[in-house]
Amino acid sequence: MGIKQIYLWRDTDSEPDSNYHKERHILQAELSGKGSEKAGGAEQQTMSVYLRVRPFSKEELSQDEDQNCVVIENSQMVTLNAPKGSATMKSSEKGIGLTVHKFSFSQVFGPETTQAELFDNTFRSQMLDFWDGKNALIFSYGVTNAGKTFTIQGTPEEPGILPRVLDATFHHIGDRQYEGMDLKPYLRNDAQCLDPDQVDQERWAKAAIFASVKDVRTSDSSSCSGKSLSSSCLSYSQTEAGSSQFALWAAFFEIYNECVYDLLQPSLGSRSKKRAALHVREDGAGNAYVKDLRWINIQTLDEACKLLQFGNKNRSAAATKMNHSSSRSHSIFTMKLLKTEGGTVRSVSEFSLCDLAGSERCNKTKTFGQRLKEAGNINNSLLILGKCITALHNNQNNRMKNSYIPFRESKLTKLFQAVLCGSGRASMIVNINQCASTYDETLHVMKFSAVAKQVVQVIPEKPLESLAPCLVGRGGKPLVSTRMLEEQALENVLSEDEPLDEDEANLYLLPQNELVNLFERLQTKLLAERRRNMKQEMEIRKEMGDAMLQQLMESEELRRRQIEELKESHQEQLENIFEMYKDAIKEHAYQSAMDTLENQYVPLDEFLDEQQKVEVCHFTELQAGVRVGDFIIQLPRRVYSFNNGPVMPHSSI
Ligand SMILES: Nc1ncnc2c1ncn2[C@@H]1O[C@H](COP(=O)(O)OP(=O)(O)OP(=O)(O)O)[C@@H](O)[C@H]1O
Structure with missing residues (x-):
């Protein structure tokens, strides 16, 4: 298949600093080859969508599932051939649709691809972003039993992306671990300074989770072994020098039937107790976060694996016809990396790995009752994810006509809105199996991913929110002025990353009178701009006023006509009534006369x-x-x- 193998971290002998920058440069060069470009300090890149085709299991081979439905053409192209009996084949026999579909991806990984190969060729750049203070999101998409959980979590023998990211991150942190445990993520992008009581509470919460995991570990198989992966896969070096320290916090939750549940809540063990659903709220900047979600400070890979194990135990799994132990919820493991310097939090970055529930539709899974409700909710949130991706893509294609993106219509999209809109790099791994029986669902998944691949993410070089985390104390009161932090951060950006361009640098060399002239010219420009804006505003106001007046006049005219019509109809009614009375009186008079005559008649x-x-x-x-x-x-x-x-x-x- 010819997958490019790049072992960047093998070069452990060279300088750590130079290593880090070398990695970044190589990765950036790689990315530029994958459709990324820079515009005005922002990186524009189509969303990376990778395809992983899982191997057949023995049972599948014995059930004649191998009908050459999936053919990998090259490292970026795959062909799907509709098998006999599939809905696609039947439709095509009726003259609707095709039997052969071709799809292209950022990279295609065949059945023989190892977990290490997949990780090395896909998500390292996002991991480097995460270390660099930026956000990242990976989500796995596919039908049930296609290998999503295997890709994200893996098995003890073959650890997936998540254990690898954790392992690499702990190697990156090395001895720069912030041991204090008194700096904790707060809301979406901020940090909270905990007092000693709160720190104790954190320690107890962590100890309670780990205590219960010990029992589990003996019986349950974990996807994460806790032993370092560096020896078996890659060797990582500490990259940045300096006084920075890092604190890594993790949360694990699931979205089940459109409700968010914390998978790190110890009480979940008891079956009789109903789980409490958490609310999705927004911080001041409009970023969604899960309120009251439990964040645990982890300092080793072993601790991280225990968390994963604990959460997995709580994960809601329901039987469907297709896969008895299939997961019916979206599970999200989120890490937050706090970078501190001299007691100040420099950045808070977030890395989420989302294992989506199976994307199969109701009829296929033969679902009823509760299962049907689950399937409906799963399909709904995936449908909305699809709608968001399609709307994002459409809006990017036609900038004049911005259509509504329904992020708020599901918890999943609400939580990932910021990243999908460019606050971090998002990528998707599409998992498929090659079984003939699930061909139609697989085709559906492929069509969805084809749209996702076209979404362009505009990622600012330095997202402002990552530059200025607000440090808060008990009750969320800011401890350090955000403005000060922003200024410090801005200072950093200017001094470290963006050297002044030539014109700006020359400003300092200009004599005073020229500076005054320049200032006056700029002032005149500013005034002209303001005047132009004001004129524009007045024109808009006038246009709006005219339009409103027109509307008022039209509605008045309409009302007048309505009153006129009403008057006419009333008049007519009155006349009719009058005529009726007249007739009645005549009738009465005649009748009376007749009666009188009758009374007075003498033979x-x-x-x-x-x-x-x-x-x-x-x-x-x-x-x-x-x-x-x-x-x-x-x-x-x-x-x-x-x-x-x-x-x-x-x-x-
Ligand atoms: N690349 C692979 N190599 C070997 N085995 C795999 C691979 N991908 C998946 N499998 C195996 O296939 C089975 C199904 O995989 P997995 O549970 O990850 O599917 P899934 O898509 O997560 O399903 P669900 O939606 O139900 O969670 C597992 O037994 C897993 O070990």
């Missing part, structure tokens, strides 16, 4: 009878009236004759 016979009666009555009255009239006429005469005797007929009174 004709009755009416005629009645009329006759009336006439008879009238006649009778008339007759009676005549008689009365006669009587009245005769009355005076009668009265006279009564009084005076008989009177003359017809004489008037």
Whole structure:
């Protein structure tokens, strides 16, 4: 396969300082060949994505899993051939998709690659970054049983990347171990100065973990043997001279069903107790960290291995059809290296190794109930990791159109957001097996990694956060002003790494009047710039004002039209109601008239009878009236004759 072998640390006879710088230079030269470039003091580099193909196991060979599905073309190219019966083959028979896929990687490692070869050719540059105060992240990705844990942790006989990084780091520290245990990582990038009580607590916590590991070690096989790897693999030299000292702290946690659990919590042994999930919070600078995560100070490889062993015991593992002991959680081992000088913390760097849960999809693993929920959460966080990587890549391709990157949608991506965005170097190891039965899942993994490979990381030469860790005391109160630390750090950057360029250096040689002129010119420039900015701001404000006014007018017009329409419809309704009333009144009047008529109706016979009666009555009255009239006429005469005797007929009174 022709993998390049580079044993940089073998040269133990030469000067330590020169060794270190020589290593850096060679690695930088290597990196420049792998697509890294420098722009404005920042290093731009596509994310390193390595492929590791694991060998077949005896059972797999006996089950006819070897169907030439994975063919390694060269050190960077691999071909996948769809086997008969796979979904990919069936789709291609229907005319959808291809049966052959080619993928390229930063480097491809075949089944015969040893753990040492893999480590030497991949992650050393990140380890040097870590020693240099920068952050690093490695994550392993692949389906269950593809060799992720083997690559990250390995076995006692074949230690993986993590024990190798630890071993190399302890060799790098050598006798410059900061024994005090009173400087501890705090939040994401800061350090805390512990008082004696707190130091005692740290010691007890550490002792409690190690006490329980002793029992485990006899029964459990550990991936990390605790014996130095230097003799078997590489020899490391102490690299930097000077008064620096180092303190290494480690944490081990897992993300299971979107909950973060501390794997270094001793109480986890008891099955009845429910584990407490930890919260993911943000520090003042927006960096995510796990609140209340247990950090243990480790001073030897043996201690580190015990931690790993302790955490592994706690790791939640659930049976699936594909691999009975498969891990169903993302496990993350994080180291923080505090570099101190004269009681001041110069830098805090972080190195995380993330062993992702198997990436298989639900249907394949035949999962139900709790397992289905697990699979859903695992797939979700991996899906979001994929989405983040795709969005990062898309944004880099099209800088005008920045799309949303969903870092916050899963704990995993939230925690690694800073590194993925360039606060450190991130790399990915893709693990695959060659089995025909898992071909479709493997193809899915390969497609995901193809996108990841295109993500460009812009890593500042000196990330500011690593320059200025804030030292805090009990309760997180700053002990030293951050500004002072920043100034000191800036001073360091200027004095050590960035010699003044020619123009800046010449400034000191200029006579005073020229300096005054230069100052005035700069001041004029500054004023012009400010004026330009102000003008721009005013234009923007005006544009925004106009747009708002326009919007207001439009909404007012809309409202006016709505009111008008409402008025019209009300008017219409009123008119209708009025018409209805009018009709009702008419109807009522007619009805009343009819009722009255009906009440007053007299049949004709009755009416005629009645009329006759009336006439008879009238006649009778008339007759009676005549008689009365006669009587009245005769009355005076009668009265006279009564009084005076008989009177003359017809004489008037
Ligand atoms: N490169 C390799 N050489 C030899 N054996 C390997 C290699 N890679 C993996 N194996 C073996 O294959 C098996 C599965 O590997 P491992 O447990 O690392 O898979 P995994 O991807 O981590 O699975 P899971 O997702 O379930 O954790 C183990 O027995 C391991 O020892």
